[in-house]
Amino acid sequence: MSQSTLNDDELFGEAASEMREDVEESLAEAWDELPDPDDVWETDADNVLGVLNGLRSALDVGDAEDHLRDAKKWFTMGQRADAFDDADDLEAELEDLEEVIEDISSAGEQVGELTSTIPGLRSTLEEAAGDDDEDEE
Structure with missing residues (x-):
């Protein structure tokens, strides 16, 4: 098909279709990048x-x-x-994905705070236990 046989509506329709595919592909790649549920749930660690x-x-x-x-x-x-005849599904998926990413990021921040707090808490408890041992002597 030569370019002269394509009219503006056909070109716009083709571009709209490609744009939708780009959105869908980016969404799929984003979902694929999210953590695996088992990695979040299971652990092999020896301590907190x-x-x-x-x-x-x-x-x-x-x-x-x-x-x-x-x-x-x-x-x-x-x-x-x-360019989209019906974009409600894309909009809903964008919102869902954004919410999931925000939830994961928020959980990561909370875990980060605990990670920096726990060693100090342990030291405090060890010192308190040491003080108790000294008081008993």
């Missing part, structure tokens, strides 16, 4: 700090945020160009 460090590492979303950004960029462009 090891568990927390493992969990913090497991809660890394990798490049999911970058893929989400790409999906949102192409989605916004497509919406503003009125």
Whole structure:
């Protein structure tokens, strides 16, 4: 098919289809980057700090945020160009993915706080136990 046989509507339809595919592909890549549920749930650590460090590492979303950004960029462009016949499914998936990433990031921050708090707490408890031992003597 020569380029002269394509009219503007056909070209726009083709571009809209490609834009939707780009959004869907970026969404799929973002979902794939999310942590594996078993990595978040299971551990081989010997102590609480090891568990927390493992969990913090497991809660890394990798490049999911970058893929989400790409999906949102192409989605916004497509919406503003009125290129999508029905974009409700894409919009809902974008919102779902964004919420999941926010939840994972929030959990990671909480685990990070615990990771930095637990060693100090242990030291405090060891000192308190040492004080108790001295008082008993």
